[in-house]
Structures are given as C-alpha cells and as structure tokens.
Amino acid sequence: MLVAVSTDAASSPHKDFQHKKFDATVLASLQLLNEQCKAFSVVPLSKKQKFEYLLGEFEKQSLKINNLSDALSNFVNLPESRLFTREIINCQIKLSDTWRNLLYQPQVENLIQQLTNSHNAKFRELGFRLSQARNSQATQNQLARLRILEAEIAQWAKKKTPVIPSKLCLIPNQENIIDNSILHFYLLNQPQESCRKQIWTQFYKQSTTIVQDWIEQKNTIAQYSGYRTFIEQQQFYNILNKPQSILNYLQSKSSTTAIEPWNIGQILKNAPRTSFAKLQLETLLAKSFIQLSKLGISTQQLTPNLYRIWLNKRLLGHLYLDASQTKSGSRVVRYPVIGHQFADITLTAPKILTSNRKVKQFISQLARTVTIMADSPEFYLSSNTMDFSDSRELGAIWLTKWLQQQLKITTASKGSREQIAQTYQQQLNIIKAKWALLVFTGQEYNVPALSAFNHSSSLVNYIYSDPNFFSQNIGIYKGLFQDDLASMLLEKSKISANQIFEILVVNESRQAINKRLNVILAHPFELKDIININKLKSKKRSSN
Structure with a gap:
C-alpha cells in the first residue's frame, strides 16, 4: 500500500525531496492507481463460445490492462512518482505478466486465426496486431537480462x-x-x-563491448518469437520491410558535407536567428481550429482550458490545454475505442510562443492530438498506441504540414540558426539510422561512409551516448521516411485534403497503409518516387 506523504518537506524521508512541495491531487491519484492495481485481475476467457462473444470478452480484458497501464504511464515522469518507485514497478510487472498470460490463453490462438482469415478489414487488422503482440513477448529471464544490459549501458553512457x-x-x-x-x-x-x-x-573514446551484448540479446528475443533476427521482427509490418530498401532511402538523403559535431556549437553561435514576432498561444489555437473545421473537426469550449472535440458531429473526446509549460507536448490519458471510451488528451505549451520553432512544435503536437482522436478503432489493439510500423505517425505528420501550409507558417531562412540546426539533426539521424542498420544486420551493404567526419570509434561512441539510439535503434529512419512521404502526399495527391484526412487519418474501414496510399496517389506507392525527389532536391542544393 502507498504510504501517505505529507507535502511538508520535513516529513519526507527522502533526502532528495527535502524542501519540495508535492501536488496533493497527484499523490491521491497515485494512491488510487496503486489500489486499483492491487485489486486488478483478469478473468479467464470462456471456452467453447462463439467468435463474437469471445472477441468481446478479450476486448474487455484488454481495455482493463491497457487503460491501467496508460494511466500509470502518465504519472511515471512526474516528481511525485519518485516517492512511489517500488509500487509503480510492482504494478508494471503485474500488468506485464497479466498481459502476457492473457495473450497466451489457448482461446486467443483460435481467435487470431479467425481474425486474420476474416474478409472484414477491421478484423484482419486486429488479428495482425494481436499476432504481433504475442510475437513481441519474451520470457521473464530474457526481459530481465535485457533490462540489466540497458541499465548498464545507461551508466556506461553517463560515466566518462x-x-x-x-x-x-x-x-x-x-x-x-x-x-x-x-x-x-x-x-x-x-x-x-x-x-x-x-x-x-x-x-567519446571508450570500450563498447557491452553494446554488442545488448544486440545479441535483442536477436535472441526475436529468435524466441520465431524470427531469424531482431531486424526481421521489426521490419515485418513496415512499408520499407527490407534492410536494403531502408539503406537505399537513407543514401538518397545523405549529404556529402556533414557538419562535424565538434563544430556545430560554434556554427550555431555565429548564425543569425530567423526574425519572428511573438505569438499568443490562444491566437494560434483559435486559428488552427478554424483550419481544422475544413476537415470536419469542430470544438466546444467547456472551460478556459477544456475542449470537447467532434468529427462530423461524432464526439471524439476531450482536450485539456495546459499553458503553464515551457515546451509543447501531448500526453494521452486515454485512447479512443468506439463503443467503449472517448479520448482524453492533455496538450501542453507556453502561453507565448517566441520563435518559429516553438510555433511548429505546438502545431505538431496539436496535429498529433487530433490524429489520435480521429483514428478511433473498435479495438484497443487497433489504436495508434499499438502501431509500431513506419507509417504510425504519417497521418499526424501530414496534418502538421497541411496546417502549417494553411496557417502560412514561414520556413526557416537559409543560413539561419534554425535551418542549420534542422539540417545537422537530419544528417545526424541519417548517420544513426545507417549505423543501426549495420550493427543489427552484420553486413556492410557497401555503405561508402557513415559521415564526412569518418567512421571512427569516437563516432560510434557518440551515437551510443544518445539514449534514443537504444529505444529507436533500427526505427530511427522512420521519422525521416514519414516526413518525406507526407510531403509527397501533400504535393502529389490529386484528391482534396478532406478526402486525404478521411482515408489516411480516420480510416473508418481500417484499410492497410498500402491500399490507402494507392487511393491517395492513384497508383501503388514505390520507394523510387521518394528517392527521385530526394535526388532532385540534392541537385538543387548543390547548384545553389
């Protein structure tokens, strides 16, 4: 049971938290979550029941587990949660074990077969997601070994x-x-x-043998799930589902004049800022809502910070705006599932936006929020949170670009601090994506060079010093790829933005991404289209 903690600093037994004030509401919520977790249990699925009944039973159990997990995730990064580390870890372990036990109940195997063989696209999508969820499970010993290695890597990255x-x-x-x-x-x-x-x-010169152990453990877990390698497991459901396709894409974006990491600070220090007039958050939000209305999105302001969001008179959920933060962000409290629950999402941002970059960040988070709400499936596993493919954020990125276009948000001027930083970060991500591809395949693929500042041990350690490398690894390319694909959809599509929104984001019929791209582009998607666009852009930059 959680111990009641006074907000009086003197009562805190933790030295790190002395002189801190804690939110009583957050503490009460953590207490409630702990009680819910302790009382939580899953009822075994019924035997010899009809398909529809079994499916309904599974969805109820899935919602119980995943809603509690989502609620817990919303508190993990708050300072109050650090007082309850043990209780949170115990709850996470219990939820993980319960989820695994549910997935491996005998009835679920039969359910997967019926779903994947169905003529209904919604059922097929759920079947693929359910199969993917089962195949991503590892034994407790495997997970424990992986977590130990990741903790050691985190310490290694900090210790210099x-x-x-x-x-x-x-x-x-x-x-x-x-x-x-x-x-x-x-x-x-x-x-x-x-x-x-x-x-x-x-x-950045130090041994990286521990990382090789981590790679081997990821491959071991993938093999336990029936795949030859970790990269095969990760690419199975992607648009770019072969390592060579990813490499071809990355090569088309590689620059021959990358900025060295030891020089980027000096370059940014001396670069001019893009001129910008401060913008009130309230003004930008109101203008954004006006543009979103063109896509069928309407809003109802319930309080100064709470909005009800609708799509063509269908309630999607609630948006809470927290304008007390210094950075824009979004936090999903509850994912939408038709017939079960509406979405609840918190959007954070500063009251006054002081740069072009901050405006774009807010629009990106708003677009992500609207996309999650509009993509309301009939099953939790079909929601955005359970999509790990290289098209997961495509709808949100397209909507971000469309909103920026409608709002006439200017791009960073050439040679400005913002433009240089964007270019540098993109090239750094390309280098990281290439390296992830190499270490997980064990093949060179004839990559000429990772970067202009050579393929050195210090470069490798620099890559490994970023914790995002270990959470994203071979998926680092996904953000780059989806950004290019969204731009192509915005420029090349012959149908209206409203139609693209319905097909790409809402996707009421739950069609696979390749079918949706076929409709939007009026022809099957081919990687060479993006590669050719990237080559033309590269030529244009070289000639300037």
Whole structure:
C-alpha cells in the first residue's frame, strides 16, 4: 500500500525531496492507481463460445490492462512518482505478466486465426496486431537480462573518463571535462577547431563491448518469437520491410558535407536567428481550429482550458490545454475505442510562443492530438498506441504540414540558426539510422561512409551516448521516411485534403497503409518516387 506523504518537506524521508512541495491531487491519484492495481485481475476467457462473444470478452480484458497501464504511464515522469518507485514497478510487472498470460490463453490462438482469415478489414487488422503482440513477448529471464544490459549501458553512457585539455587547448575558467554539459561549454567557447576535435574525440573514446551484448540479446528475443533476427521482427509490418530498401532511402538523403559535431556549437553561435514576432498561444489555437473545421473537426469550449472535440458531429473526446509549460507536448490519458471510451488528451505549451520553432512544435503536437482522436478503432489493439510500423505517425505528420501550409507558417531562412540546426539533426539521424542498420544486420551493404567526419570509434561512441539510439535503434529512419512521404502526399495527391484526412487519418474501414496510399496517389506507392525527389532536391542544393 502507498504510504501517505505529507507535502511538508520535513516529513519526507527522502533526502532528495527535502524542501519540495508535492501536488496533493497527484499523490491521491497515485494512491488510487496503486489500489486499483492491487485489486486488478483478469478473468479467464470462456471456452467453447462463439467468435463474437469471445472477441468481446478479450476486448474487455484488454481495455482493463491497457487503460491501467496508460494511466500509470502518465504519472511515471512526474516528481511525485519518485516517492512511489517500488509500487509503480510492482504494478508494471503485474500488468506485464497479466498481459502476457492473457495473450497466451489457448482461446486467443483460435481467435487470431479467425481474425486474420476474416474478409472484414477491421478484423484482419486486429488479428495482425494481436499476432504481433504475442510475437513481441519474451520470457521473464530474457526481459530481465535485457533490462540489466540497458541499465548498464545507461551508466556506461553517463560515466566518462575525465578529459584534461593540453596547455595549448585550455580556455579561461576551464574545468576537467567530465560530462556532456562541460563538453558543450568547451566546444562553444574554444575558437581552435583542432582543439575542439581533439577533446571531442578523447571524450567519446571508450570500450563498447557491452553494446554488442545488448544486440545479441535483442536477436535472441526475436529468435524466441520465431524470427531469424531482431531486424526481421521489426521490419515485418513496415512499408520499407527490407534492410536494403531502408539503406537505399537513407543514401538518397545523405549529404556529402556533414557538419562535424565538434563544430556545430560554434556554427550555431555565429548564425543569425530567423526574425519572428511573438505569438499568443490562444491566437494560434483559435486559428488552427478554424483550419481544422475544413476537415470536419469542430470544438466546444467547456472551460478556459477544456475542449470537447467532434468529427462530423461524432464526439471524439476531450482536450485539456495546459499553458503553464515551457515546451509543447501531448500526453494521452486515454485512447479512443468506439463503443467503449472517448479520448482524453492533455496538450501542453507556453502561453507565448517566441520563435518559429516553438510555433511548429505546438502545431505538431496539436496535429498529433487530433490524429489520435480521429483514428478511433473498435479495438484497443487497433489504436495508434499499438502501431509500431513506419507509417504510425504519417497521418499526424501530414496534418502538421497541411496546417502549417494553411496557417502560412514561414520556413526557416537559409543560413539561419534554425535551418542549420534542422539540417545537422537530419544528417545526424541519417548517420544513426545507417549505423543501426549495420550493427543489427552484420553486413556492410557497401555503405561508402557513415559521415564526412569518418567512421571512427569516437563516432560510434557518440551515437551510443544518445539514449534514443537504444529505444529507436533500427526505427530511427522512420521519422525521416514519414516526413518525406507526407510531403509527397501533400504535393502529389490529386484528391482534396478532406478526402486525404478521411482515408489516411480516420480510416473508418481500417484499410492497410498500402491500399490507402494507392487511393491517395492513384497508383501503388514505390520507394523510387521518394528517392527521385530526394535526388532532385540534392541537385538543387548543390547548384545553389
């Protein structure tokens, strides 16, 4: 049971939390979640029941588990949750075990067969998702080993051997370089490129044998699930479902003049900012709602911060706006499932948007929110949260681009700080995606070079120092690919935006992505179309 915690700092037994004030509502919610988790149980599925009855039973059990898991996820990153680490971990373990037990009940195997063989696209989609959920399960020992390795990698990434600059490379107020923040300060203030390169290389020079153990464990889990390798498991349901296809795509976007990581700070420091007039969040939201109405989206403001969202007079859910944050973000409290529950999503943002980048970030989060609400399936497993393919965010990215176009949001000017940062981040993601492809396939695929700053051990360690590499790994290419595909849909489609929204986002008939692309483009999607577009853009940049 959770121990009641006073907001009085003196009552806290944790040294780290002294002098902190905690939200009583959050504490009460955590207490309630813990009680729900302790009382939670799954009833075995009935035997010898008709398909429809068994499907309904499974959906009820699925909603119980996943709604509780989603609710828990909304509190994990809040400061109050750190007081209840043990209870949260115990609940997560219980939910994981319960979900696994539900998936492996004998009746579910028969349910999968009936769903995947159905003529109904909605049933087939659920069957594929259910099969995918089963195939992604690992034994408790395998998961424990993987979590231990990931924890060790996290410690390895943080632990750096102190780097002491030589006399020729010292700068005023210099400290020994022991972490990323001190390194960034040094790179930003050291005028000599040779010194910056030397310190950067030394900082990221360390053994990475533990990462190879992690890769082998990921492959072991994939093989346990019936796949030859981890990459085969991850690519099975994707548009780009072969390593060579991913590589061909990445090569079409690779730049021959990548900015070195030890120089990016200096370059950004000296680059001009894109001119921008401050914008009230309330104004941008109102203008965005007007544009969304063209797609059938309507809103009803219930309180200053709470909105009810509709699509063609069908209630989708509720949007809560938290304008007290410094960054834009969104948090799904509850995913929509037709006939069971409406969506509840919290959208966070600052009251005043002070840059073009912040405007784009808010529009992106708003588009993601609307997309999740509009994509309301009949089953939880068919929702956006259970989609791990390389088209998962396609609808949200397309809607983001469409909204920016309608609102006439200007792009970053050439040579500006924002434009340089975008280009650098894109090239860095391409390098990371290539490396992930190489380490998981064990094949070189004749890649000429990972980057302009060579294929060095320091570069590899630099990649591994990013925790996102281990959470996204071979999926790093997905954001790049979906961005290009969304741009192509926006530019090449002959049908209206309203029709694209209905087909790509709402997808009431639950058609597979390739069928939807075929309708939108009026021909089957081929990777060469995007590759040719990228090559033309590259030529245009070279000629400028």
